[in-house]
Amino acid sequence: TGDKQKQKPPPVAHYNLNNVTTTPNPLENRENILILTPMARFYPAYWDNILRLEYPHELITLGFILPKTKEGNEATRELQKRITKTQKHGPEKDRFKSIIILREDIDPPLVSQDEKERHKLENQKVRRAAMAKARNSLLYSTLGPSTSWILWLDADVVETPPTIIQDLASHDQAVMVPNCFQRYWNEEKQMMDERPYDFNNWQDSPTALDMAKKMNPDDILLEGYSEMATFRTLMAYMSREDGRLHEEMPLDGVGGAALLVKADVHRDGAMFPPFAFYNLIETEGFAKMSKRLGWQPVGLPNYKVYHYNE
Amino acid sequence: TGDKQKQKPPPVAHYNLNNVTTTPNPLENRENILILTPMARFYPAYWDNILRLEYPHELITLGFILPKTKEGNEATRELQKRITKTQKHGPEKDRFKSIIILREDIDPPLVSQDEKERHKLENQKVRRAAMAKARNSLLYSTLGPSTSWILWLDADVVETPPTIIQDLASHDQAVMVPNCFQRYWNEEKQMMDERPYDFNNWQDSPTALDMAKKMNPDDILLEGYSEMATFRTLMAYMSREDGRLHEEMPLDGVGGAALLVKADVHRDGAMFPPFAFYNLIETEGFAKMSKRLGWQPVGLPNYKVYHYNE
Ligand SMILES: Nc1nc2c(ncn2[C@@H]2O[C@H](COP(=O)(O)OP(=O)(O)O)[C@@H](O)[C@H]2O)c(=O)[nH]1
Ligand SMILES: Nc1nc2c(ncn2[C@@H]2O[C@H](COP(=O)(O)OP(=O)(O)O)[C@@H](O)[C@H]2O)c(=O)[nH]1
Ligand SMILES: [Mn+2]
Ligand SMILES: [Mn+2]
Structure with missing residues (x-):
């Protein structure tokens, strides 16, 4: 390696964080986007949706973190297949700038990725702590000095407007969340319908703040559990058919x-407190931390993305 | 760029966090070290000390963040001069794996880097919040998936044992701190002497915990101010001449x-809460956060590093 080093001295990279813009018009300013996805399962529709994004793919880096379980191995293989297809054999314009795949080093706390099992109240604290660590590892390992925006996108979000990056960024907010819905077959109406899915987008309530005050500092408040009625204002229920997008x-x-984050x-x-x-x-802890840092999270009740229906 | 891309498809990088070891014997296991330094001024003795590190330089990446002030420009120029000398013209074995230099994008809260001015109690909260953000930016922009250890080293730490990385790592602790002293001219004894410098390494006291309990959650406790006697056990005062290293x-x-961190x-x-x-x-907030994550910080009262004497 001695000779190699002499020919090519080790690189010194200079970055002026001041020159990295994060503006309401990222496309015009050619801003770099990092799309980060924790992935326990691979959904083809997720990839199809990513491919349809109208933001220039050469400005997009994708980062994934997958658990080291059997399911994680399977998902990694399927993801890799689609990546190869896109990056090697697909049309030029589909190809992303770069792709990073991380495998977790800790055993996930729960074996089952089954929806009922993972939503059980008593499983939530360890599960969400593990998810927080996975998100932090992914973020800390991929965020670079020239990234302008991070789009967090779960692996089971299978439908977003193709202009989601431009649309969310246009608000020039530090932390920006669309409303996450789910399509389903409405038996009653005998037609496809949609319903709110993500209940973590909320405005605080006096009840919730009061509950927190009485809690042990190590305990967590969770949303969407009848055992724990918080009376928070949930963005999930705030969308209006006739509302402004x-x-x-x-x-x-x-x-x-x-979730789009500057x-x-x-x-x-x-970060995502574990x-x-x-x-x-x-x-939810991330939102609180952003606020403490002076950045107010903002949601768009009428701007929808869709979660897979298991 | 179309043709270039066809020849060389965008890279897909795979990393298994499980394969990145962090062991008591980093040298034998060829573990990657990231040395991170927030730098307001350039001290030649800092660089000389770094050069003397006996850990293989080809496993060390250096990361710096400098303020965008006039002083920061000056320090950047001097740092760059020494880097060029080492990386381009110095002996092979001195050269580091890679070097990243970041420039801050925010105005520092205080103009003066003068010791008396920066240590004033009322200036500390904004100053330390700004330092925390600088450390976080540096960390988030440089930490990669194959880093095993981070050595935080201030720009005014001008003397450490050349084996500091191996020595601290050998304890196999998650967060490891040597004792930071300062050499000075002892007028009385008419000879060079040393005295404790860094008072941020401490064990909690009932008084300090009690003071915190009565504080507004946004207020901060600071160490080393007579206006605010905490009665904490300070590592600075725990070193013993005859103690085990x-x-x-x-x-x-x-x-x-x-500060060596896994x-x-x-x-x-x-991270460093701002x-x-x-x-x-x-x-200090970082230590608390590490503890909350299950990692107990450990100090070595008799293992010394030395701070510049202004
Ligand atoms: N890396 C990693 N990702 C996970 C793990 N569990 C879930 N995920 C992913 O994290 C995201 C959120 O998890 P999910 O189970 O969908 O949460 P829910 O929809 O809120 O119930 C999804 O993209 C999952 O594929 C895990 O243990 N490790
Ligand atoms: N990037 C950056 N580094 C700074 C700034 N202020 C101080 N530093 C560096 O941060 C480290 C700690 O600051 P210092 O003033 O030495 O703290 P003290 O020795 O505890 O009083 C040193 O390496 C400084 O050179 C700043 O505004 N920006
Ligand atoms: Mn989901
Ligand atoms: Mn200092």
């Missing part, structure tokens, strides 16, 4: 299904 | 002058 509402808690928010230190932070954890 | 003590607060601690999410976290900020 770009109507904003400030949020105190956010979900991670789809890179500086993460750079300043906002412990109770103001009695909040993971993405 | 490798004697350990558990710590609740740590300083950042020299990469997984940061990956899990432990806000009051349990009434602690920056490196």
Whole structure:
């Protein structure tokens, strides 16, 4: 390696964080986007949706983290297949700037990825702590000095508007969340319908704040459990058929299904707390941390993305 | 670029976090070290000391962040001069694997880097919040999937044992702090002497915990100010002439002058809170966060590094 080094001295990279813009018009300013996805299962529709994104793919880096389980191995293989197809054999314009795949080094706390099992209240704290660590590992390993925006996108988000990056960024907000719905077959109406899916996007309530005050600092408040009625204002229920697509509402808690974050928010230190932070954890704790850093999360109740229906 | 891309498809990088070891014997296991330094001024003795490190330089990546002030410009120029000398013209074995230089994008809260000015109590909260953000930006932009350890080393730490990386790592602790002293001219004894410098390495006291309990959650406790007597056990005062070099003590607060951290601690999410976290900020808040994540910080009262004497 001695000779090699002499020919090519080790690189010194200079970055002026000031020159990395994060503007309401990322496309015109050719801003780099990092799409980060924790992935337990591979859904072809997720990849199809990513491929349809109208933001220039050469400005998009994809980052994945998958568990080291059997299911994670299977998902990695399927993901890799689609990647190879796109990056090697697909049309030029489909190819992404670069792709990073991380495998977790810890055993996931739960074996089952079954929806009922993973949503059980008593399983939530360890599960969400593990998810927080996975998100942090992915973020810390992929965020670079020239990233402008991070789009968090869950592996089971199978449908977004193709202009989601431009649309969310146009608000020039630090932390931006669309409303995550789910399509389903409505037996009654005998037709396809949609319903709210992600209940982590909320505005705080006096009840919830009061509950937190009485809790042990290590305990966490969870949303969407009847055992724990918080009376928070849930963005999931705030969408209006006749509402403006770009109507904003400030949020105190956010979900991670789809979430656009200015890179500086993460750079300043906002991460996904894997412990109770103001009695909040993971993405909801992240919202609180962003607020503490001076960045108010904002949601778009009428701007929808869709979660897979198991 | 179309043709270029066809010849060389965009890279897909695979990383198994499980294969990145972090062991008591990093040298034998060829573990990658990231040395991170926030730098307001350039001290030649800092660079000389780095050059003397006996850990293989080809396994060391250096990362710097400098403020965008006039002083920061000056320091960047001097740093760059020494880098060029080492990486281009110096002996093979001195050259580091890679070097990343970041420039901050925010105006520093204080103009003066003068010791008296920067240590004033009322200036500390904004100053340390800014330092925390600088550390986080540096960390988030440089930590990669194959990093095993992070050595935080302040720009004014001008003397460490050349084996500091191996020595600290040999304890196999997640967060490891040597004792930071300062050499000075002792007028009385008419000879060179040394005195404790960094008071951020401490064990908690009932008084300090009580003070925190009565504080507003946004306020911070600071160490080393007579206006605020905490009665904490300070590692600075725990060194013994006849003590064992490798004697350990558990710590609740740590300083950042020299600090060895297992990469997984940061990956899990432990950062430098730029806000009051349990009434602690920056490196002291980091210690608390590490503890919350299950990693107990440990100090070595008799293992010394030396701070520049202004
Ligand atoms: N790396 C990793 N990703 C996971 C794990 N469990 C779930 N995920 C992914 O994390 C995201 C959120 O998890 P999910 O189970 O869908 O949460 P829910 O829809 O809120 O119930 C999805 O993209 C999952 O594929 C895990 O143990 N490790
Ligand atoms: N990037 C950056 N580094 C700074 C700034 N202020 C201080 N530093 C560096 O941060 C480290 C700690 O700061 P210092 O003033 O030495 O703290 P003290 O010794 O605890 O008083 C040193 O390496 C400084 O050179 C700043 O505004 N920006
Ligand atoms: Mn999901
Ligand atoms: Mn200093």
